[in-house]
Amino acid sequence: MVANPHTFGLGHMHSFFCIGALASPLICQTLIARGWPWQNFYYLSVTIPVINFFTVLMTFRSSLSEFLIDKEKAITGGISLQRIVRGDVPEGSVRPTVAGATAVDVEPSEGATTPKQSSRHNLPRNMFMTTVKTPTVWAFGFFISMYTGSEGVTSGYIVTYLLKMRSADPSVVGYANSAFWAGAAVGRLALGYTSPLMGRRKPYWIFAFIIFAMSFHLCIWFIPSFAIGWAMTALAGLSMGPVFPLSLEIASRNLSPAIISSALAIMSSMGNLGGAFYPFMTGLLSNAEGEKVIEPLVVSLLGTMFCFWAVTRAHFSYK
Structure with a gap:
């Protein structure tokens, strides 16, 4: 089976983000250990x-x-648009449209609109406003914001959690963050090769990935071991990694090609917003209640993602 080029490209492109996030803590931890x-x-x-x-x-x-x-x-395109607006295209000739297609003018029947009257229907609409009014864009954007939030909380606070709650060695605990991003990178790289096996059931695979991630975070929460916590962090990254590119692919299949660019911009912005908001709230709560709240918050966020995906999945399809 041949891998879907769209999924393959998304998985590989986003895996490089994880590779960069993997390398940074490794380099920083090594330099700090040497007194930099x-x-x-x-x-x-x-x-x-x-x-x-x-x-x-x-x-x-x-x-x-x-x-x-x-x-x-x-x-x-400008010349074609001017001719359409003026309505000076001869009848029976090929009339260029704004989208680049062509149409043949015929003798208008009684009650039909003339070229001047119908020309406004050929004018390009404001694609951004169309995107803003599309509920699917906001549904996927909210889901992605929760994903980036859970990803940001995990990568940003797992070191603190293991230090405070599992008494981890400060000289090596920083590698837990790298383990998370290593798992995410492997998961996204593997997605490009395993997507043909998923077929049209990719929306259901998101359920599976979220359940796996929740299970690994529950292990981090309830098993008082730094080694197990470190290993579960890597497996959580492996499970969470494919969710982002997979959700983008499903979103692109449920949106009009005319609004894909602006839709991706909105969804990415909401993802960045979630990546800032949820870690910020986690920091406030951990300062007030202690580091023990970090893992319960991540599990709660993943559970909310699961429920939200279950509710919204019925409104779109994977074609």
């Missing part, structure tokens, strides 16, 4: 984004041929 001043990490935090900025500029720059093609399309 922690404030020097801020220099790296400034240098790496600058490198990324110029890398993105070089990677996505348009070539001269691409620029000329886009320019020609823009000019042709």
